[in-house]
Amino acid sequence: RVVGMAAPPAASVAPLVNTAPRLPARRGAIARPVARGHAVRASVVGAGGENASGQLESTTRRGTPLPLPSHFDLDTAVLLGGFAFESYSTPEGGVVDADVNGCSTAYLSDFVREVYSGVLEVTLVRGENLPRGDKLGLSDPYCVVSVGAGGSSARTKTKRFTLDPKWDEESPMRLLVRRRDASGRRDHQTLTVRVLDEDAGKSDDLLGVARLPLTDLIDGSLVKIPLTGEIGLAREEEVTAELTSEGAGIGGGRIVARLRFVPFNPRADEVVGEGLRRAARIMKRKGERDGSDSMKLAAKAAGAVAGGLAFVTTELSRGEREGGLWAVRPDGEWATLATEKRLRVRGKDASPHDFEKVCFVESVRTDTQAAVWRCVADRTVVISFRGTEMSKPLDVLTDVNLAPAAFSPERVEVEGEDEPRVHGGFLAAYDSVKRRILRAVDDVIGAGSGSGSADSADEGERALRSNGGNDDGWHVFVTGHSLGGALCTLLAADLGASVGSGSRNFTVTAINFGSPRVGNRAFVAMYNDLVPDSVRVVNGDDLVPTLPALLGYRHVDHGVRIDANGGLAGCSDKISDAAVAEDENAQSRTVRGGSETRDDDGGWVGRAALAAA
Missing domain, CATH: 2.60.40.150 (C2 domain)
Structure with missing residues (x-):
């Protein structure tokens, strides 16, 4: 069943200038397919990079849709879309770790x-x-x-x-x-x-x-x-x-x-359970030594009670996690697609309910927020940044601080067009939470690999065995919407650089939604090299991805544009002659509403209507 997906509830959050998505008229309605060869062109004008028309291009000069990025996966985009919009909700409670710089991490689980x-x-x-x-x-x-x-x-x-x-x-x-x-x-x-x-x-x-x-x-x-x-x-x-x-x-x-x-x-249940397991082992050894059937029976009973207690506790924890994770409205949201249908991500079944929200990072100085989830069994981490909230003046100040800033580890300005520079407001917001987010990622992977508590170690060892004994199987997803998409881009670049230098050992995927332009041409080239598995999804009627329209800001590669009918096509800031020639010889790959079919060129069409705010 195909359902539309909306932006966060208007009562609680309103992205700065993102337009609302085009949704089907009713729940369960199927988006109309995009006819092969139909020119899917964005209607937003005035900031499309350097192309003559000023539009975000989704067609070639011959009017055929641009092919989707070869690594784009719709199920992964739907899953991360759920996380991107869930981050607009602020969790309550937790154990809070704060610092004098106005940044804090609220730990929300064991x-x-x-x-x-x-x-x-x-x-x-x-x-x-x-x-x-x-x-x-x-x-x-x-x-x-x-x-x-x-x-x-x-x-x-x-x-x-x-x-x-x-x-x-x-x-x-x-x-x-x-x-x-x-x-x-x-x-x-x-x-x-x-x-x-x-x-x-x-x-x-x-x-x-x-x-x-x-x-x-x-x-x-x-x-x-x-x-x-x-x-x-x-x-x-x-x-x-x-x-x-x-x-x-x-x-x-x-x-x-x-x-x-x-x-x-x-936890008390863990203490009781461990006591019962130890008692069972003692009674079992005594029964075997003395030949006492009653002692053996008592040992089995204690072990069964411990196992039952562990099962009940696990199920209750899972129910609490599933009930409290998705705080956005379940009707007509990204969360609907992310939770109603069992998705396939990285070759495995995936659902948001497989993930545990471990912490929520916030800076009151810049009003920047991000949430971190984990799935130890799949050795996966998700980081999602919150986007612009219209009611928050600091978010607006972040958006309008257009002055380029150096994206070097030292944040030191160096003369030259070849130096990576990014939007100053985005960089200040990102830097205010960067250290805590990187530490959370390292902590999740370290605990999940067996260096944390006993329960975490056991789960990490099971995951390690299922991974063929390879301790290098962790994968990090980064996502965000609007301003959060820009912050997602900066974090992905840093993660990619640390992986490339050998200081961290995992793989990185970045998918953002409705992100503005983040950096100059040098930053884009660096980012594309560091984060090849990256996709930016844009709504055809959204103004935000066309901004900033000056000072040399550009989009990173691998854009995917959603048209009014739910069809998907590739998009970019500028279509070069080389890209046009390549596209004319390329095998098209277009997603349309309806059933999934495969062309003889291996492309696929029709999977679900994808509507991004």
Whole structure:
């Protein structure tokens, strides 16, 4: 059954200038087929790259539809379309990891237990005899606390005109503490306290730094329980640390801090289940040693109860995940196509309900959001960026900041037309969440490969065996709509570069919807080389993909355009003579509504009406 797909609900979100998709008149209506040879041409005029007509071209000079990109897969586009539009919903709750830069990650599932060992509550009680930061012999001190490099961070209030500040009346600052890595190193289990003097009109002065190892506090929170293993209990201590001159600080004085570590314990059902399994193993060995049939029977009963508990828990978790994942309306949405029909993606059956939403990343400074999902069994990660919301001024400012910016790792401007440059507003929004998203991807793959919790390790090992023992089988999908499509392009470029350099080991697919132009010609060439498996889907009546129409911005390759009848054809900014000659000799490949048929040239037609906002 073919159904139309709409933009996010107007009541909650309104993309800046994207037009609504053309939908069939009723649910289940079949889109009209596109006749072979029919010229499918976009109606938007005025910003189509460098072609003379100014249109986004979807036909050759002879009026035949451009062929679809050879790697375009409709099922994959439908699946990722569901994720792209679901990211407009903001999840509630979760364990939030925040930093002083206004960026946060809300962990929405038990995935947080696989990555973090617990929560550290920090109360800066007081400072004593702090260094003088002002000419008057006083300071305006405040503290920034952080765990590990680039991890959780928070700050106290500023205390005016004092060398002996007191912060004990403030609420505890909560920081997430990561688990030890596979090598056993605990560099990320160190609390760093930086004391600064706040200055008006110039950079704040660093008064001193204190580093407090957390190893003893964390290990001391663990208690061994018979049958069930180790259970963590909250533990508290008060510490005093001298300030050093590390990092060009002044040094001298001390701080007194109260630390309370609250460990993440396994879920209650996991504890009970593990206890029953261990009891079953003990009773089984005793029964075999003593020849006791009753003990053997008791062992089987305990094992069966443990297995039943695990099954029920798994089914309940799956039901909660399926019920809470898709917050957009189920009628006439991308989610309808993504969930009603079992899709085939990368050679396997696929559904959004196979995925677990593990975290939601947000920057309040730029109002940028992205969600991360995983499917450990299929070794797949999905990252989806939210698009422009009309009610959010920061989104509008992001869109209108047209000044090109260097897309180099250092973000340093270099003269020359051959230097990749991108839309400055898009880059600022992307950079505000980049570090957290890359860390989430690495954490998902690391936990899913067996370095996380016991449950994750078991699932990762099963996936590894099903993959022939190859630990390099992870695949990352990146998607987004409108502004989110632009951010998707920037992330895909960074992922492609890291894979190419060998620092990461997975494959990348990028499919965005209604994306504006992102970079200059040099960026496009670089992107096309780094991310060959990339597709940008555009609606024929959408203005956003025609923008920006100046300053040399261009689209990346592999465009797919949806016409008013649901037909698909390739599209590009500019049709060169070489491309025309190649297209005239190419075998056409057009998607039309109706049943699927195959031409003698191997192309396919008719699969479903695809309507992108």
